[in-house]
Amino acid sequence: MTHPPLIANQLRQVVGLAWSLLQQLDEAAARVKPAPDKWSPKEILGHLIDSASNNHHKFVRTLAQPHHDFVGYAQDFWVAAQHYQQAAWPSLLTLWQAYNLHLAWVIEHAAPARLAHTISIAGAGPFRLDFIMADYVEHLKHHLRQILPEAPFRSEFANVYRA
Ligand code: NI
Structure with a gap:
């Protein structure tokens, strides 16, 4: 199940479903942190924008050559440094949707x-490019379930690497 057109279709379906549900959250709800050390919905969506940005580089750089050594990133620092908690929820949603x-x-x-x-x-790795693409969608669903626990996101692809 790592055929890229299927991965792309599932990504579009997940984004479409989540988009309609996330739009129903208002600013106040999007700012709520379940615990002081847990991300709010705004911060989770910010983390997903960071994931999209990092994976954009992973995908294209790995397309370019037979093997690519990529860097990790400090996820909590990225979320804090970009002040996602103070960003406007509709702006985060628009960027997240378009990037995906x-x-x-x-x-x-x-x-x-x-x-x-x-x-x-x-x-870590090496990982095949088609696996990294499928894993990207699984990571996305993992975090969307934290905001939308009732949403019917299916797990279709194996996941060993979460970033
Ligand atoms: Ni993550």
Whole structure:
């Protein structure tokens, strides 16, 4: 189940479903932290924007060469440093949606011969590119379930790496 057109379709479905539900949250609800050390919905969506940005680089850089060594990133620092908690919820939603629809486009158009290219991330791996693409969607669903525990996001792809 790591055929890129299927991954891209599932990504679009997840984004479409989540988009309609997330729009129903208002600013106050989006700012609520379940515990002082837990992310609010705004911070989770910010983390997902960071994930989209990092994975955009992973996808395209790994398309470019047979193996790519990629860096890790300090997730909590990224969320705090960008002040997602103070950002406007509709702006975060718009950026998150647009970035993911672009990634679906990138995944869908990945050259089949390059899907076996590999990437190592902060020394972990190597992972095949098609696995990294499927895992991206699983990571997305994992965090969306934290905001939307009732939403019917299915787990279709194996997941061993969460970032
Ligand atoms: Ni994460």
